[in-house]
């Protein structure tokens with residue numbers, strides 16, 4: 001039988017067990033809400049295809065060179081591109097940032113804090129180039145709202161654990177996380193899965209024998225059985 005045919009949907013109890021084991025391993029992350037949604041949106045655009053350090057350098061250079069997002073929006077494209085060059089893909093990201101800022105106009109996105117979650121997500125994903133992950137980052141990190149970003153680490157760990165359907169889409173993975181994780185656990189689950197993906201369940205050589213999730217992980221059990 002194929003992996004997809006074998007797949008069994010997880011339930012909330014299983015996700016609580018994942019949360020608890022990761023909490024024991026890495027501690028409980030402290031939630032920091034900053035209420036600056038446009039900052040988070042631009043930071044997330046800058047984070048695409050690069051590491052946190054390069055993203056932060058690009059963001060710092062951008063915010064040092066321009067005092068306001070309106071100035072970034074109205075600046076010559078090449079100046080924005082120059083400022084964010086250390087973050088990689090500068091020509092593409094500079095265009096995208098200005099497109100988003102133009103689409104926003106005078107909207108400061110502060111209504112995202114209180115409007116229904118579906119509506120807030122829809123408003124963000126209507127912006128140029130903004131997908132589910134970016135929208136969820138803005139909602140979660142700016143306002144602590146329980147939308148869960150499925151980034152590369154969350155997707156990899158979740159797929160190996162069998163939380164996501166094999167060969168399922170990122171869109172489906174986002175929906176699955178919303179179904180499985182209660183709002184009060186959203187932030188912790190997201191951050192803990194990222195920590196786990198960076199420290200233990202890495203892309204190339206996951207450290208399965210020492211993983212706190214090994215007993216509940218089909219991928220890890222198969223891998224440790226073989227070796």
Ligand code: SF4
Pocket residue numbers: 157160161200201202206207208209211212213214217219220221
């Ligand atoms: S057992 Fe291995 S594959 Fe499974 S979560 Fe742990 S490190 Fe990742």
